[in-house]
Amino acid sequence: MRILTYREDEQERLALSIDDEIFDLAAVAASAKELKAITKPRFAKVSFDGLTMLGLIAMEAEGLDLLAELERYIHWQREADPWILRNAVRQEEEIEWLPPVTEPPAVYGIGGNSPLFFRDKGFQIPAYPRGFLRPTNAHALVGHRATVTLPASYATMRSSAEMGVVIGKTGRDVPESEAMDHVFGFTLVNDMCSDSWKTVALRGEDESRMHEDLTIFTQRAATSYYSRSTDSFAAIGPYIVTKEEVSDPYNLMVYNRLSGVQRERAYTQAMVNGVERTVSFLSRIFTLRPGMIFHLGTMGIDGYTVEADMFFDTDDYFEIEYESIGILRNYITDLRKP
Numbered sequence: 603m604r605i606l607t608y609r610e611d612e613q614e615r616l617a618l619s620i621d622d623e624i625f626d627l628a629a630v631a632a633s634a635k636e637l638k639a640i641t642k643p644r645f646a647k648v649s650f651d652g653l654t655m656l657g658l659i660a661m662e663a664e665g666l667d668l669l670a671e672l673e674r675y676i677h678w679q680r681e682a683d684p685w686i687l688r689n690a691v692r693q694e695e696e697i698e699w700l701p702p703v704t705e706p707p708a709v710y711g712i713g714g715n716s717p718l719f720f721r722d723k724g725f726q727i728p729a730y731p732r733g734f735l736r737p738t739n740a741h742a743l744v745g746h747r748a749t750v751t752l753p754a755s756y757a758t759m760r761s762s763a764e765m766g767v768v769i770g771k772t773g774r775d776v777p778e779s780e781a782m783d784h785v786f787g788f789t790l791v792n793d794m795c796s797d798s799w800k801t802v803a804l805r806g807e808d809e810s811r812m813h814e815d816l817t818i819f820t821q822r823a824a825t826s827y828y829s830r831s832t833d834s835f836a837a838i839g840p841y842i843v844t845k846e847e848v849s850d851p852y853n854l855m856v857y858n859r860l861s862g863v864q865r866e867r868a869y870t871q872a873m874v875n876g877v878e879r880t881v882s883f884l885s886r887i888f889t890l891r892p893g894m895i896f897h898l899g900t901m902g903i904d905g906y907t908v909e910a911d912m913f914f915d916t917d918d919y920f921e922i923e924y925e926s927i928g929i930l931r932n933y934i935t936d937l938r939k940p
Contacts, residue, residue, distance in 0.1 A: 603669050604928070605787075606841035607655050607745070609698040614654055617692060618673060619841055624697065625676055627653070629690035634675070636686055645671050655703045655842070659770055659786050659892040666844065699745035701838040702789055703768065707891040709736050709743070709836065710884060711764070711793055713826065715874050715899030731875040731883050733899075734826055741833040746840035746930055750920065751833065752908075754937040756796040762905030763858045763922035765851065765870065766791040767877055768842050769894040773885050781881035784890055787844040788851065790930040791897035792837040792922050793905070795829035837920070837932045838895065848926050851877055858906045859921040868902030870924070913940050 604619040616627045627650040634646035645668050658665045679686045712733040736742065744750065752759060770786030830836070848854075851870060858866035875883075880896055914936040923929045 603666075603673055603844045603847065604841045605655065605658070605669065605702065605844070606839070607700045607702050607704060608692070609700055613652070614700065614704060616650060616653055616655065616658060618669065618676065620673060620676055622694075624692040624694060625687065625690045626692055627672060630672055630676060630687065633679070633686050633690055643671060643675055644668070645675070654705075656705065656893045659703075659768070662771060669844075694747075699747050699839060701743045701745045702840075702842045703838075703893045703895060704740070704743075706738050706743075706893045706895050708888075709738050709791075709838075709895045709897070710734070711736060711791070711830070711897045712875060712880065712899040716868075716872050716901055716903075717874060718872070718903050727874055731880045734830065736830045736836055742831065742836055744834050744837050744932065746837070747932065748837065749834065749933045749935050750792075750794065750837065751935045752914070752937055753796075753832065754939065756798045756832075756938070757910040758798060759794060759796040759908045760905035761858060761860075761908065761920045761922070762793040762795075762900045763856050763866070763868070763924070764791045764793045764897040764899060765789075765854075765901075765924055765927070766838060766895045766897045767881065769881070769890050769892060769896070771890070771892055773890040776882050776885040776890065778878040778882040781878040781885075782845065784881055784885075785845050785877065786892070787842040788848050788924075788927050789838055789842050789895065790840070790922055790924055790927055791895070792920055792930055792932060793830070793897055793900075794832075794835040794837070794920075795826065795905075796832065797907070798829075837930060839930050840928050843927050854925040854927070856901045856925075857921075857923040859923070860906065860908075861918045862921070865906040866902055868900070870901050872901045873898060913938060 606617050606619055608615055618625050631645050631650050634643050710733055712731045766789040768786045768789055769784055771784055773784045776784055854870040856868040914934040919931050919933045921931045
């Protein structure tokens, strides 16, 4: 199932995406009242108004059962009497998409999770997931079709197509063999950052020196935090795909496009640290909580770089795609001057 969050009348609402059609959950449940049947569907008695993605995830198996019942009902009515669903249908281009989880307890990103990242480096590939926490406020996280702003002071930036793992239940010290039990589903994260911060921190020094000079290492690490803390530099969505829909997360093609032109292609088999190891490792550091999102790094090169002499119009966009998970598109406001 593909579950999304959007805003309508100043309220967060949940919807299902089925065959590229969007159905508001509360409106679908309300439509069941028009059925000429003695026994109403179970979901017709549930109030979906005000239900958030965090609330849905917290329902665990009961929530998934309700969604499955709703999905079967939608398929049935699309064939039997589409008019019943007339108030539930929404258009992708018209709704205000939000990140699937608007207030995640944490968003943790892994860096250097592809062997290609280390090909020209003089240091060892880490055997554990190393990374960073990023801000989770409404300015930092944006949804599908939202606008990304390139600040005037950033000469360059990178757009990285990454898989997001959404945690489904609380856990601590979770063994790898049980890690997938704690996963609710998958989403996409466009992990954006600017190499302009690297230039500021290294002040002309070669990057390889950071392994000899702790000061340079600390400055380099700071570039990752400040850059990824930039407003709108984490796009998440378009929806969460529940884990049973992704039969093998290590057998997916990955694409990174700029205004429809393919700039990078990769394959999830290239992960150094997979879903199970990442979830298990992080659960030994902090307690897993429903709605946490871990994004697993680029699968190929270190993302697609926007060069200093590339300038964008308002109809330009970033687009990332993971097979079986979806396509996440974000438009660009470029404040840099040619």
